[in-house]
Amino acid sequence: xxxxxxxxxxxxxxxxxxxxxxxxxxxxxxxxxxxxxxxxxxxxxxxxxxxxxxxxxxxxxxxxxxxxxxxxxxxxxxxxxxxxxxxxxxxxxxxxxxxxxxxxxxxxxxxxxxxxxxxxxxxxxxxxxxxxxxxxxxxxxxxxxxxxxxxxxxxxxxxxxxxxxxxxxxxxxxxxxxxxxxxxxxxxxxxxxxxxxxxxxxxxxxxxxxxxxxxxxxxxxxxxxxxxxxxxxxxxxxxxxxxxxxxxxxxxxxxxxxxxxxxxxxxxxxxxxxxxxxxxxxxxxxxxxxxxxxxxxxxxxxxxxxxxxxxxxxxxxxxxxxxxxxxxxxxxxxxxxxxxxxxxxxxxxxxxxxxxxxxxxxxxxxxxxxxxxxxxxxxxxxxxx
Amino acid sequence: xxxxxxxxxxxxxxxxxxxxxxxxxxxxxxxxxxxxxxxxxxxxxxxxxxxxxxxxxxxxxxxxxxxxxxxxxxxxxxxxxxxxxxxxxxxxxxxxxxxxxxxxxxxxxxxxxxxxxxxxxxxxxxxxxxxxxxxxxxxxxxxxxxxxxxxxxxxxxxxxxxxxxxxxxxxxxxxxxxxxxxxxxxxxxxxxxxxxxxxxxxxxxxxxxxxxxxxxxxxxxxxxxxxxxxxxxxxxxxxxxxxxxxxxxxxxxxxxxxxxxxxxxxxxxxxxxxxxxxxxxxxxxxxxxxxxxxxxxxxxxxxxxxxxxxxxxxxxxxxxxxxxxxxxxxxxxxxxxxxxxxxxxxxxxxxxxxxxxxxxxxxxxxxxxxxxxxxxxxxxxxxxxxxx
Numbered sequence: 001x002x003x004x005x006x007x008x009x010x011x012x013x014x015x016x017x018x019x020x021x022x023x024x025x026x027x028x029x030x031x032x033x034x035x036x037x038x039x040x041x042x043x044x045x046x047x048x049x050x051x052x053x054x055x056x057x058x059x060x061x062x063x064x065x066x067x068x069x070x071x072x073x074x075x076x077x078x079x080x081x082x083x084x085x086x087x088x089x090x091x092x093x094x095x096x097x098x099x100x101x102x103x104x105x106x107x108x109x110x111x112x113x114x115x116x117x118x119x120x121x122x123x124x125x126x127x128x129x130x131x132x133x134x135x136x137x138x139x140x141x142x143x144x145x146x147x148x149x150x151x152x153x154x155x156x157x158x159x160x161x162x163x164x165x166x167x168x169x170x171x172x173x174x175x176x177x178x179x180x181x182x183x184x185x186x187x188x189x190x191x192x193x194x195x196x197x198x199x200x201x202x203x204x205x206x207x208x209x210x211x212x213x214x215x216x217x218x219x220x221x222x223x224x225x226x227x228x229x230x231x232x233x234x235x236x237x238x239x240x241x242x243x244x245x246x247x248x249x250x251x252x253x254x255x256x257x258x259x260x261x262x263x264x265x266x267x268x269x270x271x272x273x274x275x276x277x278x279x280x281x282x283x284x285x286x287x288x289x290x291x292x293x294x295x296x297x298x299x300x301x302x303x304x305x306x307x308x309x310x311x312x313x314x315x316x317x318x319x320x321x322x323x324x325x326x327x328x329x330x331x332x333x334x335x336x337x338x339x340x341x342x343x344x345x346x347x348x349x350x351x352x353x354x355x356x357x358x359x360x361x362x363x364x365x366x367x368x369x370x371x372x373x374x375x376x377x378x379x380x381x382x383x384x385x
Numbered sequence: 386x387x388x389x390x391x392x393x394x395x396x397x398x399x400x401x402x403x404x405x406x407x408x409x410x411x412x413x414x415x416x417x418x419x420x421x422x423x424x425x426x427x428x429x430x431x432x433x434x435x436x437x438x439x440x441x442x443x444x445x446x447x448x449x450x451x452x453x454x455x456x457x458x459x460x461x462x463x464x465x466x467x468x469x470x471x472x473x474x475x476x477x478x479x480x481x482x483x484x485x486x487x488x489x490x491x492x493x494x495x496x497x498x499x500x501x502x503x504x505x506x507x508x509x510x511x512x513x514x515x516x517x518x519x520x521x522x523x524x525x526x527x528x529x530x531x532x533x534x535x536x537x538x539x540x541x542x543x544x545x546x547x548x549x550x551x552x553x554x555x556x557x558x559x560x561x562x563x564x565x566x567x568x569x570x571x572x573x574x575x576x577x578x579x580x581x582x583x584x585x586x587x588x589x590x591x592x593x594x595x596x597x598x599x600x601x602x603x604x605x606x607x608x609x610x611x612x613x614x615x616x617x618x619x620x621x622x623x624x625x626x627x628x629x630x631x632x633x634x635x636x637x638x639x640x641x642x643x644x645x646x647x648x649x650x651x652x653x654x655x656x657x658x659x660x661x662x663x664x665x666x667x668x669x670x671x672x673x674x675x676x677x678x679x680x681x682x683x684x685x686x687x688x689x690x691x692x693x694x695x696x697x698x699x700x701x702x703x704x705x706x707x708x709x710x711x712x713x714x715x716x717x718x719x720x721x722x723x724x725x726x727x728x729x730x731x732x733x734x735x736x737x738x739x740x741x742x743x744x745x746x747x748x749x750x751x752x753x754x755x756x757x758x759x760x761x762x763x764x765x766x767x768x769x770x771x772x773x
Contacts, residue, residue: 126726129655131656131725131726132656132657132725133656133657136656136657155726156726194726194729194730195730195731195732196729196730196731196736197721197728197729197730197731197736197739197740198729264514265514265516265517265518265521266517266518266521266772266773267518273753275753275756323718330743331746331747331751331752331753334516334517334747334751335511335516335540335541335747335748337747338587338588338589338743338744338747339585339586339587339588340586340587340588341586345587345588348588348743349588349740352718352721352729352739353729355721355722356721356722356725356726356728356729357726357729360722360725361722362664362666362722365666382657383657383658383659383663384659384663384664
């Protein structure tokens with residue numbers, strides 16, 4: 001066992017941390033209040049190579065290993081969780097799906113554009129009636145000679161409004177298919193943006209597909225392979241969101257610990273009160289447990305191992321830790337924690353979203369239980385028995 | 386033992402519920418979205434007598450006691466946290482200290498218009514360095530002939546931005562501090578030298594005013610000293626006891642509303658071919674929410690009964706605030722989870738409740754302070770004096 005980051009990973013981490021602190025953190029409140037990710041911010045991320053994080057050099061990506069990519073998301077999230085989620089959907093869900101399942105032509109066409117930020121990738125799986133039940137899709141793909149016609153509504157499409165390329169899942173003749181659909185395709189319309197509790201500068205849109213006609217060459221993977229593509233993308237996002245939770249937890253702890261040394265009540269800094277010490281110590285214990293869980297799962301991905309159960313373990317724990325740490329750290333700040341001109345309220349709102357998006361905690365818990373009980377020869381399903 | 390509400394209290398609840406459903410619920414989302422203080426609602430509540438719910442009839446009140454006041458706060462908390470906060474700061478702490486320790490003349494002059502909603506009250510305790518450590522106030526009052534001159538500032542004052550009357554705690558004898566050196570004053574906000582310096586931008590209860598108040602050479606006549614000179618801290622702490630109880634009542638209403646919303650959604654929303662109501666994870670959440678809510682209900686109305694029958698209740702009021710705020714926080718966390726994406730959207734009420742609820746664990750004495758109050762009371766019985 002070796003728990004140390006490589007020299008290269010440490011170097012990347014320091015670079016990400018530096019970028020987050022210098023370029024992102026000073027504008028994080030403003031970005032949150034405006035509920036937009038400014039173009040120049042995205043441009044800076046492109047210049048740093050973040051949008052091509054794990055894309056190979058052949059496609060003009062930064063060719064980071066997965067653990068380094070997770071360090072990127074964690075550190076971006078210490079400053080702005082919305083930005084981290086935007087990068088995660090683009091890289092982890094869209095670009096990596098193309099890299100894992102795309103044809104050479106698809107890779108040539110899209111990966112350099114994604115790495116260079118000419119197109120932002122959006123992930124369109126959820127539907128109004130298919131949330132937790134991820135694959136109960138009502139969007140239909142009809143095959144007409146060489147073409148495919150899509151009809152349906154996609155909800156909570158991450159990066160919807162920003163995107164140049166949509167990874168869309170639909171019910172095809174042989175099961176669920178995945179499609180790569182450019183923004184300007186007739187029949188594809190980006191609609192309502194969800195006004196969310198947290199992650200307010202990320203984009204979650206409804207996307208309408210009305211007689212959206214595409215060539216068969218837009219299909220990613222074979223007919224019916226969409227379920228496997230979606231599952232892998234969801235697993236990657238699960239780990240990514242846990243990394244975002246880690247960034248939120250550690251930065252909240254940092255803010256609150258600092259505040260506890262400065263805020264004097266009853267004649268002493270409140271950090272001298274045992275109740276505050278307990279909050280801070282518990283936050284640290286949970287954050288460190290999460291840190292090594294996230295890093296281990298990222299490392300597993302780099303080893304090429306199956307990580308689907310680990311992804312669920314990590315996501316469920318990540319959402320829980322982010323929630324409990326931000327909640328207690330807000331309490332350390334008292335009234336200041338409730339004010340929107342300090343970062344804590346934002347982190348608290350952002351953290352709560354992690355328990356829902358990317359599959360609610362209940363679904364990840366179910367997958368963990370299914371894995372454990374399968375080892376004891378008991379098969380379980382997510383409906384009433 | 387008798388756990389039933391009197392016919393009068395039942396009628397009061399029906400009246401408030403109808404008002405809340407028709408006048409408040411339809412605008413609750415807008416108050417939050419537009420950051421609007423519900424002046425019109427406050428005026429109407431005053432007109433129908435509810436802002437004097439617990440005050441004596443001779444001062445324009447309804448005389449429905451603390452139980453009536455808890456019913457009011459529960460029903461307001463059920464539909465709109467902002468209205469509950471505005472009313473709580475007005476009745477429960479702002480006007481309450483005049484009710485508790487005011488002279489008959491002060492009650493005639495100030496409590497009567499407050500009970501009728503013709504004037505709005507705020508409670509001026511917190512300062513930038515006196516939050517949990519409330520006795521650390523620095524606002525200074527110096528006697529000059531027949532009046533006192535106030536200098537200093539107060540922060541996070543609910544209703545502060547628009548109140549007509551602020552009850553203010555100020556130091557009158559720095560040598561004595563909280564033990565005889567702090568005095569409560571009734572300050573009219575049109576007094577020269579009084580200024581609203583800042584409105585806070587909050588995560589929740591955005592339809593309420595949370596303001597910084599500045600006092601520069603504000604002259605207050607001696608007859609506006611509330612209670613005895615040097616005993617203001619006691620007056621304020623007694624008001625806070627009342628406020629804490631009714632804050633628990635407002636949380637009870639909020640939790641009740643969430644439970645109803647969750648049951649509706651669990652019946653309606655289908656995933657994996659069946660309603661969410663059939664998922665044990667959801668059933669457990671509903672069961673936990675309902676159990677905690679019923680425990681809170683019993684606690685709140687038992688303490689209201691203690692107040693109305695003149696028994697000590699400080700420790701239990703602290704429990705109402707502590708437990709009520711945590712029950713509501715847990716309930717809203719589960720409600721977000723049950724509602725999924727809908728729970729995160731500002732188009733639906735759960736998201737608003739999530740942001741509104743969190744303040745209850747902080748204001749009117751943080752929950753840490755409530756635990757100190759409860760522990761001090763318990764240890765005192767056993768001869769141990771603990772310091773915060």
